[in-house]
Amino acid sequence: MEIHGDQSALYRCRNCQVPIAFRDELLSKNYMAKTGQAFLFSNVRNIVIGQKEERTLITGVYTIAGLFCSNCGEELGWKYLQASEARQKFKEGKFILERSKIAKGY
Template identity: 80%
Template sequence: MDPRATYSCRNCQTPIAYRAELLSKSYMAKTGQAFLFSHARNIVFGQKQERNMITGVYTIAGIFCSNCGEELGWKYLQASEARQKFKEGKFIIERSKISKQY
């Protein structure tokens, strides 16, 4: 594992997250596989919304590349289930929207 590797927007190559910030590859989103990151950069937020998901109800905000506007995923703002609170403040980024750069 190279902690200096970055995940970048597939559309414009803007850096979004570092490999060292990747927490899990075991998530699903609209387009399929998604990754859970502790931090993300070069993003802008959409409006807050409540979303029913398999593991509970969450307040989330969509995240978009700050350079090209591509929708990348979302940030968990609040989890209704106590056992899902660990997701709060973390980012889901769809695998199909990013590429790994070394």
């Protein structure tokens, strides 16, 4: 994958360093996941989307699918496929990456 622009504005898989998301795709740092802090992104790359499942999270019930690094297989977070509550619909189609699983680019 060819990377343009500021390399420090890139998030990578902490395990293998493959590029996952750009800084300008970061929407919020105010999320929580299994391992603690998580970030909401509008787009990600170099990932494999897992099976969809229904999960009860802090803000309601969602249909989500796990996100895995396409290079090393590390579980990185999830994609929101569907929100059950109207006020959470803005999350649909967006991606959660666990802070402990990603690193800023070098």
